[in-house]
Amino acid sequence: MEFFERVKKINPAILEAKKDSFSFRINHHRATIDEVIELLQKEGYTPQKVDWAEDVFTLPIEYRKPLVKTKTYTKNLIYIQNLSSIFAAYSLDVLPTDWVLDLAAAPGGKSLILSERAQKVSAVEPDKSRFFRMKRNFKEHGAKNIQTYNKDGRFIYKSCPEWFDKVFLDAPCSSEAHIDGEVTWWSMRRVRRFSKLQKELIISAFESLKPGGQMIYATCTYAPEENEEVIDFLLQKKPNAKVLPVEVPFTNYQGGITQWEDKHFNKEVKKCVRILPSGTYSGFFLALIKKK
Numbered sequence: 001m002e003f004f005e006r007v008k009k010i011n012p013a014i015l016e017a018k019k020d021s022f023s024f025r026i027n028h029h030r031a032t033i034d035e036v037i038e039l040l041q042k043e044g045y046t047p048q049k050v051d052w053a054e055d056v057f058t059l060p061i062e063y064r065k066p067l068v069k070t071k072t073y074t075k076n077l078i079y080i081q082n083l084s085s086i087f088a089a090y091s092l093d094v095l096p097t098d099w100v101l102d103l104a105a106a107p108g109g110k111s112l113i114l115s116e117r118a119q120k121v122s123a124v125e126p127d128k129s130r131f132f133r134m135k136r137n138f139k140e141h142g143a144k145n146i147q148t149y150n151k152d153g154r155f156i157y158k159s160c161p162e163w164f165d166k167v168f169l170d171a172p173c174s175s176e177a178h179i180d181g182e183v184t185w186w187s188m189r190r191v192r193r194f195s196k197l198q199k200e201l202i203i204s205a206f207e208s209l210k211p212g213g214q215m216i217y218a219t220c221t222y223a224p225e226e227n228e229e230v231i232d233f234l235l236q237k238k239p240n241a242k243v244l245p246v247e248v249p250f251t252n253y254q255g256g257i258t259q260w261e262d263k264h265f266n267k268e269v270k271k272c273v274r275i276l277p278s279g280t281y282s283g284f285f286l287a288l289i290k291k292k
C-alpha cells in the first residue's frame with residue numbers, strides 16, 4: 001500500500017512504534033501541581049513526571065479508562081493530551097504580556113496551554129459543532145482569557161494584519177499519525193487537498209504575526225507535502241520568514257527532509273522537527289518560524 005511505502009521512506013521505525021502509556025498535564029486554571037498529585041495519590045495513582053516539564057505526567061495505557069472516572073479528571077484538574085502536542089505548544093515561548101492567535105483551534109487543547117501563559121488568546125475554528133465543543137471545553141477548564149471566533153482561518157489576516165505577538169497553527173491535516181493498522185481513509189488526493197489548504201493557512205498565520213514575532217506550524221501527519229513543502233512554500237513567498245531551531249529534549253525525532261520524490265526544499269527545513277512515534281509520543285511535525 002502506497003501509504004506504508006511512503007512512511008517507510010521517511011523512517012521505517014515509524015511503522016514499528018508501540019504506544020505503552022498516555023500523558024496529561026495539570027490544568028493551572030483550576031489547581032496546582034501539588035494539589036493534583038496529592039489527590040491522584042489518594043485515588044491510587046502514581047504518575048511519572050516527564051523530564052522536560054514540571055507539570056506533565058505519564059501513566060501506563062491501562063490506567064486511562066479508570067483515570068477518566070476519578071474526581072481529578074471529572075473536575076477538570078488535568079487535561080489528557082499527547083506528549084508531542086504538549087511539547088509543540090511548550091516550544092512557543094509565550095510571555096505573560098503576549099496576545100496569541102490559535103488559528104485552527106478546536107477542540108482547544110493547545111489554546112488551553114497558551115492561555116495559561118499569555119495575557120490573552122484568540123481561538124479560531126470554522127467548523128460549527130467543533131467550535132461550540134471548544135467553547136464548552138474552555139469554560140469547563142476555567143480559561144477566561146480566550147476569545148473565540150467561528151471563522152475560516154485563511155482570511156483572518158485581512159481583519160487582523162500584524163496583530164499578534166505569537167501565532168500557533170496546528171493545521172488541519174491528513175492525520176497519518178493516527179492511522180493504526182488498517183488504512184481506510186488515506187489517499188494521495190486527500191494529502192494534496194490538505195497541502196493546498198495548509199499553504200493558505202500558513203500565509204494567513206504569518207501575515208497576522210507582528211514583525212519580530214514567532215509562530216509554530218504543526219501537524220499530526222508524516223507527509224512531506226503537508227510539512228516541509230508548506231514551510232518551503234512560506235520561505236519562497238515571504239523572504240522575511242526564518243526557520244528557528246527547536247531544542248528537543250528527547251531522542252525520538254529527526255530533522256526535516258530536504259528532498260522528497262522529485263522535489264527539493266530550502267535547506268532551512270532541516271531545522272523542522274518530525275517527532276517519531278514511540279512510547280507516549282505520537283507522530284508529529286513542528287516548525288518554529290520567526291518574522292524578521
Ligand SMILES: C[S@@+](CC[C@H](N)C(=O)[O-])C[C@H]1O[C@@H](n2cnc3c(N)ncnc32)[C@H](O)[C@@H]1O
Pocket residue numbers: 085103104105106107108109110111124125126127130151152153154170171172173201
Ligand atoms: C489539528 S486540529 C486542531 C487541534 C487543536 N489545536 C487542539 O490542540 O485541540 C485542526 C482544526 O482545524 C480546523 N480547520 C479546518 N479548516 C480550517 C480553516 N480553513 N481555518 C481554520 N481552521 C480550520 C479543523 O476543523 C480542526 O478543528
